[in-house]
Structure formats: structure tokens, C-alpha cells
Amino acid sequence: MRTKLFLSTLIIALITLTFSMLSVNFVFKQQFSDYLTQVNERTLENLPSRLSDLYQAKGTWNPAALNELSHSLPIGTVVTLTDPAGNLIATLENPMDNMMHGQGGMGMNMGMNMGMTSYNTTSWKTKTFTVTGLLGTLATAEVRYPATAQILNPQDVHFQSAVFRSLLFAGGLALLFGIVLSFFTSHQLVAPLRRLTQAAQRIGHGHLDERVSINSKDEVGQLANAFNVMADNLDRHETLRKQFTADIAHELRTPLTSIKSYIEAFQDGILPADQENLSSIHEEIDRLVDLSSDLKDLNVAEIGRLQLNLEPVDIKFLLEKIIRNLYPLLQEKELTLDWNTPEESVTTSGDEHLLTRLFYNLIHNAYRYSNPGGQVTVELSQTLNSTNIKIKNTGMGISEDDLPLIFERFYRTDKSRTRETGGTGIGLALVRQVTDLHQGTITVQSKVGHETEFIVRLPKEMLVTEK
Numbered sequence: 001m002r003t004k005l006f007l008s009t010l011i012i013a014l015i016t017l018t019f020s021m022l023s024v025n026f027v028f029k030q031q032f033s034d035y036l037t038q039v040n041e042r043t044l045e046n047l048p049s050r051l052s053d054l055y056q057a058k059g060t061w062n063p064a065a066l067n068e069l070s071h072s073l074p075i076g077t078v079v080t081l082t083d084p085a086g087n088l089i090a091t092l093e094n095p096m097d098n099m100m101h102g103q104g105g106m107g108m109n110m111g112m113n114m115g116m117t118s119y120n121t122t123s124w125k126t127k128t129f130t131v132t133g134l135l136g137t138l139a140t141a142e143v144r145y146p147a148t149a150q151i152l153n154p155q156d157v158h159f160q161s162a163v164f165r166s167l168l169f170a171g172g173l174a175l176l177f178g179i180v181l182s183f184f185t186s187h188q189l190v191a192p193l194r195r196l197t198q199a200a201q202r203i204g205h206g207h208l209d210e211r212v213s214i215n216s217k218d219e220v221g222q223l224a225n226a227f228n229v230m231a232d233n234l235d236r237h238e239t240l241r242k243q244f245t246a247d248i249a250h251e252l253r254t255p256l257t258s259i260k261s262y263i264e265a266f267q268d269g270i271l272p273a274d275q276e277n278l279s280s281i282h283e284e285i286d287r288l289v290d291l292s293s294d295l296k297d298l299n300v301a302e303i304g305r306l307q308l309n310l311e312p313v314d315i316k317f318l319l320e321k322i323i324r325n326l327y328p329l330l331q332e333k334e335l336t337l338d339w340n341t342p343e344e345s346v347t348t349s350g351d352e353h354l355l356t357r358l359f360y361n362l363i364h365n366a367y368r369y370s371n372p373g374g375q376v377t378v379e380l381s382q383t384l385n386s387t388n389i390k391i392k393n394t395g396m397g398i399s400e401d402d403l404p405l406i407f408e409r410f411y412r413t414d415k416s417r418t419r420e421t422g423g424t425g426i427g428l429a430l431v432r433q434v435t436d437l438h439q440g441t442i443t444v445q446s447k448v449g450h451e452t453e454f455i456v457r458l459p460k461e462m463l464v465t466e467k
Contacts (some may be wrong), residue, residue: 009182013175021171028163036149044143048129055131055138063124066090077145084137103110108270123147192220196227208235241410251291257282294426308351308437310462314347315355315387316380322360323378329367330376338377347378348387350438358434359389361427363452366393370453385460392453398446406444407432439463 031361054065070092079092114130123145131139192214206238214224262281265271366376381388435442446452
């Protein structure tokens with residue numbers, strides 16, 4: 001990739017430099033030609049006065065003086081000088097014309113008609129000047145010259161060559177600078193990408209602690225930040241996966257060990273297979289069934305295959321039914337129930353079975369984690385667009401470090417708790433999934449040693465998206 005980037009940058013620099021030099025050279029030639037044309041025009045404008053001065057100085061048309069004057073004529077210019085009677089005095093042209101066309105001889109052809117020059121142009125201009133003196137009209141000068149001056153003068157050609165060499169030198173320096181710059185630029189761009197590639201390969205081989213340190217704020221830096229965030233998420237999910245595997249093993253081993261112990265006791269005759277002992281085995285089997293059911297529902301919800309059976313649900317009636325079923329447990333623990341609800345029914349759109357699981361888990365958690373003689377508060381309210389349920393209990397509370405993690409599978413705030421005191425550890429994870437499926441939100445706030453409050457907000461009408 002570095003070679004491709006270097007070559008592409010170099011080719012772009014070459015193309016840009018070439019077109020720049022060609023355009024500058026073209027513009028320079030055009031501008032310089034325009035400048036020479038203007039100089040020629042001014043030279044020809046002064047021709048009548050110079051011819052008059054020449055005649056006045058000699059008193060006649062001196063051939064040597066006219067020949068000297070012809071050397072100052074613009075290249076390609078032909079001047080036909082005639083007297084007032086129309087007789088040819090001389091035909092003047094710069095001797096350089098004949099030298100450049102291999103025609104040797106003098107620059108002034110006396111007594112000859114104006115011939116055609118081989119000057120390489122297709123556009124000509126003509127002017128007629130009257131040469132006057134003290135005696136009146138001395139002669140008439142008919143001038144034929146190129147409309148656009150070409151760069152034929154050796155001094156002009158030398159100047160143009162010097163400018164072009166300067167362009168080549170500057171272009172060479174620019175090209176060299178471009179090569180060095182493209183080399184280092186390609187290195188600066190490719191080096192972090194190589195580090196990202198190596199880091200990705202290491203992560204692919206299981207080294208999830210791999211990170212890249214790129215401090216730039218450009219697109220490569222943003223890519224590196226996204227890569228590090230991805231690696232953090234992979235590492236976190238890998239940790240959760242390992243923890244999940246360990247928790248599953250523990251959750252299965254505990255009831256199975258208990259069942260095995262009972263059966264071995266029955267076989268050894270230590271315990272009788274009476275109704276009480278069989279009931280204990282039945283309870284352990286029920287726990288395994290509950291765990292399996294919770295895991296299935298949570299997994300189906302997480303992969304997005306849990307289908308909602310949407311219907312109008314009376315949240316007030318649903319909560320009353322759950323509280324009625326749990327009320328004996330509340331009395332057994334001597335808990336005070338504070339039940340706040342509006343007089344009218346509170347109806348929302350949702351799946352009654354899943355909403356029952358959601359609020360049963362929350363109220364059952366409030367019962368489980370309340371101190372004996374404490375209080376459980378269930379408050380139901382509604383706004384124009386949402387239904388709000390608050391479930392609060394007095395008790396041990398949840399620390400700030402644990403609050404962001406309580407909705408993870410098998411996470412328990414009290415690591416010493418067992419399934420006897422802490423449930424399966426996936427109830428709140430299922431609560432979060434059911435809430436998300438109903439397009440709602442759930443928040444929790446707690447004071448350690450005082451109280452914990454869960455707040456669920458459900459939309460009255462769910463937005464159904466077509467798949």
C-alpha cells in the first residue's frame with residue numbers, strides 16, 4: 001500500500017508540475033510576444049521623425065545612413081521609401097532577416113521593388129507614413145510588418161531560454177521536494193495502519209488486551225480510537241462470557257449436588273424417601289426449570305427473536321394481581337406496602353405475559369432485598385404519552401460501582417449471596433430486555449443502607465417498524 005500511495009502521489013505531482021510548466025511557458029511566450037509587438041509599434045511610430053532627421057543631416061538620402069537605420073527595424077518589417085513623385089528611394093529591412101533565412105547580402109536593396117519576405121507569419125499589418133522636413137514632404141514610407149512579433153532576436157531568444165531553464169530548475173526542485181514529501185507522507189499514513197493491522201491480528205489470535213497508541217486527530221486517529229473501543233468491548237464481553245460460563249456451572253451444580261446428595265442418602269438408608277425429602281428434591285428441580293426458562297427467554301430476547309403479542313394492557317390491574325400473589329411473602333417478612341395508583345385504569349400497549357414477568361421480578365426483588373419490617377412502595381402514574389411505574393424498597397441499597405452492572409446476567413451486588421437469597425442472577429437482565437422490547441426505559445437510583453428505587457417508563461403506543 002505504501003508503494004501504491006507513494007507512486008500515486010508522485011504521478012500526481014509529475015502531472016501537476018508538467019501542466020504547470022507548460023501553462024507558465026505558454027503564458028510567458030504569449031505575454032512576451034505581446035510586449036515585443038508593442039515595442040515594435042512604438043519603434044515604427046518614431047520612424048518618420050528618424051527618417052526626417054537623417055535627410056536633414058545629409059541633405060539627401062544617404063545609402064549608408066539608410067542601411068544603418070535598417071538595423072534598428074523590427075524583425076520581419078519591410079519599409080518601402082518613395083519620393084513625392086512616386087520613385088523608389090530604397091527598400092529597408094533588418095539584415096537579420098536575410099541572415100536567418102540564409103540569404104546574405106545587405107539589408108538595403110536600392111532601386112528594387114519591395115519583395116516578399118519569408119517571415120513565418122500569416123498576419124500582417126501595413127502603415128503609411130509621410131516624411132516631412134523644412135522643404136515640405138520629403139518622402140512616403142509604406143511599412144509592412146508582422147501583426148504579432150515573434151521571438152527571433154538572439155537576445156530575446158536568450159532571455160526566453162534563461163526563463164525556461166529557470167522554470168526547469170524550479171520544477172526539478174519542486175519534483176524533488178514532492179518525492180521526499182510523498183515518501184514521508186506515505187510512511188506517516190501507512191505506519192499507523194500497519195500497527196492497526198498487527199493489533200487486529202493479535203486480537204484475532206485471542207490477545208484481547210492489545211491496544212494501539214495513535215495520538216493524531218485525523219481519520220486514522222479516529223479509526224484507532226474506534227479500534228480501541230471495539231477491543232474494550234470484546235474484552236468486556238469475553239470477561240462476561242467467562243463469568244457467564246462459571247455462573248452457569250455454579251447455578252447448575254448447586255441444585256444437582258443437592259439432588260445427588262438426597263438420592264445417595266436414600267440409597268444408603270440415611271434419609272427416608274418420605275414426602276418432606278421428596279419435596280426438597282422437587283424444589284431443586286423447579287429451580288433448574290426456572291433457570292432454564294429464564295435463560296431461554298433472555299437469550300431469545302437478546303438475539304431479537306422474542307415476538308411481542310401487542311394488545312392493550314391494564315397496567316393497574318396487572319400490578320394489583322402481582323401484588324396480590326406476593327402479599328403473603330410481604331406479610332411473612334412484616335413489610336409495609338405503600339400502593340399509590342390513580343382511580344382510573346392505566347392502559348398501555350404491550351405484551352401482558354412479558355410485562356407480568358418484568359414487574360413480578362422488580363417487586364419480588366424489592367421484597368427479597370428489603371430488611372424485615374421495612375417498606376415496599378409501588379407507584380403508578382401516567383402522562384400524555386407514557387406510563388410510569390416506580391418500585392422502591394428500604395434495605396441494603398446498591399453501591400455506585402454496582403449500579404451500572406446490575407442488569408448484567410448473573411451479576412449480584414452481594415457476592416456472598418446464593419440462589420437461596422439472591423435468585424438466579426438473571427432477573428434484572430431479563431427486565432432490561434423486556435423494557436427495551438417495549439421501547440421503554442428503566443433507571444435505578446439507590447442510597448447504600450437506605451433504599452433502592454427502579455423507575456420504568458413505557459410508551460402508551462409502541463412504534464411498529466416494518467421488517
